[in-house]
Amino acid sequence: MGSDDVVLLADEAIALGAVHAGLGAAYGYPGTPSTEILEYLIALYEKGRGPRAAWCANEKTAYEEALGASFAGKRALVTMKHVGLNVAADPFVNSALVAIKGGLVLAIADDPGMHSSQDEQDSRFYAQFAGVPCLEPTSQQEAYEMTREAFDLSERFQLPVMVRITTRLAHSRSGVKPREPRAENPLGKCADKAAWTLLPANGRRRYDRLCKIQGELEAWSAASAWNPVAAGAGAADFVVVTGGLGRNYYEENLGDLEARLGKGKLPARLHVGAYPLPEAKIRELAAGTKRILVIEEGSPFIERAIRGVLPSGVAVSGKLDGALPRIGELNPDNVRQAMGLPPRPAAPLAPPPLPGRPPQLCQGCPHADSYQAVAKALEGLPSTLVTADIGCYALGALPPFSVPEALVCMGASISMAVGAAEAGYENVVGFIGDSTFLHSGMTGLVDAVSREVAVTIVILDNSIVAMTGGQKTMLPSARIEEIVRGIGVEPAHVAVIDPSPSQAARNAELFRREIAHRGVSVVIARRECLEAIKAKKKSAARETAAKGACK
Numbered sequence: 001m002g003s004d005d006v007v008l009l010a011d012e013a014i015a016l017g018a019v020h021a022g023l024g025a026a027y028g029y030p031g032t033p034s035t036e037i038l039e040y041l042i043a044l045y046e047k048g049r050g051p052r053a054a055w056c057a058n059e060k061t062a063y064e065e066a067l068g069a070s071f072a073g074k075r076a077l078v079t080m081k082h083v084g085l086n087v088a089a090d091p092f093v094n095s096a097l098v099a100i101k102g103g104l105v106l107a108i109a110d111d112p113g114m115h116s117s118q119d120e121q122d123s124r125f126y127a128q129f130a131g132v133p134c135l136e137p138t139s140q141q142e143a144y145e146m147t148r149e150a151f152d153l154s155e156r157f158q159l160p161v162m163v164r165i166t167t168r169l170a171h172s173r174s175g176v177k178p179r180e181p182r183a184e185n186p187l188g189k190c191a192d193k194a195a196w197t198l199l200p201a202n203g204r205r206r207y208d209r210l211c212k213i214q215g216e217l218e219a220w221s222a223a224s225a226w227n228p229v230a231a232g233a234g235a236a237d238f239v240v241v242t243g244g245l246g247r248n249y250y251e252e253n254l255g256d257l258e259a260r261l262g263k264g265k266l267p268a269r270l271h272v273g274a275y276p277l278p279e280a281k282i283r284e285l286a287a288g289t290k291r292i293l294v295i296e297e298g299s300p301f302i303e304r305a306i307r308g309v310l311p312s313g314v315a316v317s318g319k320l321d322g323a324l325p326r327i328g329e330l331n332p333d334n335v336r337q338a339m340g341l342p343p344r345p346a347a348p349l350a351p352p353p354l355p356g357r358p359p360q361l362c363q364g365c366p367h368a369d370s371y372q373a374v375a376k377a378l379e380g381l382p383s384t385l386v387t388a389d390i391g392c393y394a395l396g397a398l399p400p401f402s403v404p405e406a407l408v409c410m411g412a413s414i415s416m417a418v419g420a421a422e423a424g425y426e427n428v429v430g431f432i433g434d435s436t437f438l439h440s441g442m443t444g445l446v447d448a449v450s451r452e453v454a455v456t457i458v459i460l461d462n463s464i465v466a467m468t469g470g471q472k473t474m475l476p477s478a479r480i481e482e483i484v485r486g487i488g489v490e491p492a493h494v495a496v497i498d499p500s501p502s503q504a505a506r507n508a509e510l511f512r513r514e515i516a517h518r519g520v521s522v523v524i525a526r527r528e529c530l531e532a533i534k535a536k537k538k539s540a541a542r543e544t545a546a547k548g549a550c551k
């Protein structure tokens, strides 16, 4: 490492790359494994050393705020995890039609293996669907470089550009060599109003432009240094296409492959780091071979696409034919197997007989008391159903609580409770966190109130976004009560409780009463997250120590 190099997570390398590209603003919604991108930028902003960076109510508002900054001529970054793009899909897809002014980059982190997510969807499909370029780094240095280039590309093609990473890269560190920063763009505006107002007539023209520019994107991708081809010596009976971290695992096994095939006799290989797919390069690579092995992290995106590109007679091998696992992450061992190499000798391990340790709510977590009180209130009632949402409290679906019966995506608990109640369930409870309520739960409550549906909604208000590392909830606790009343829940059926063990009997009684109410009830269970309390104590201790040092 050189003296100017910095050791960064790939998340942080994206953030630094954006700053050095002349970033004007950054927005996002926290979600593992993307959170550290904006954390890095917010820390810079708070120290007065970086542009505006802020968490937003949800991924859609984050994307739209970045879009507004781009409209104003500034380079803007928006960050989220893969499932967050489902929420931001509307502005993302439509922003491909406007004439992007200041570079607009979406940095998105996918989670193959579902370490902290409810699915492992692959964001490359979204980039293809919207018709925009996507860059996919395989190292921290590439994360830095590609983010810088993404802003240039965005302004060159007047399109948003996606930078996609996956969990292992997002959360691993390596040295990054930064380059000279670029200045921020001045404030500006697109001169062509019609290119930003997507009325049908304008939308048709803009969509025509998006379709026509695809050829230019393909030409750029074909020439991109991010899509390098390594010539092969023809000894192998296959050629290789790698994508994302698949490249690293392939390279990790090259020594053994070379030992098997003979020195310098490795298969030809294309690495895809820039999309749209460089189809001509793939066709050239495939000429004269009988089989292509595709090693890519995520869904079989490249693998499916090249089946339509190659002449018949070339077999495509990868996740669809079982050469690699269809779900979960790649690793050096499963890639090795797909390369036809024998397993590496493993040291025999005799693990001690440890008990299983499934994830659990923290000991003393306030959510545990809320679940127990609702479970008590539902005891003996007929026709009961409990929904929950995304957050720490999702763990209440596991033993010892096992209370929620359905949990699907951000904000769904209230709307699902409404649907179940209207389908005929009589005693329906929906759990949702304070932050998730503000993210996308409120609209479900609007539906419940507008149709006077008999549901009891429990807002678990712990004053923090606990699951993603303790970000501040967007609005103070007291406002949540005002919002609930403002939406129109009858004041007699809005209650704030203290979910503490000492209040267990009283809370269960209140839940029982509200569940019996044949309209909308909202119970706000308010007690601070234990991690938030710890963080406050630490920060107070740091402040005291700092004051002492100044004396």
Ligand code: SF4
Binding pocket: 360, 361, 362, 364, 365, 366, 367, 392, 393, 462, 466, 467, 529, 530, 531, 532
């Ligand atoms: S971090 Fe906070 S909210 Fe999450 S389980 Fe622990 S105490 Fe509960």
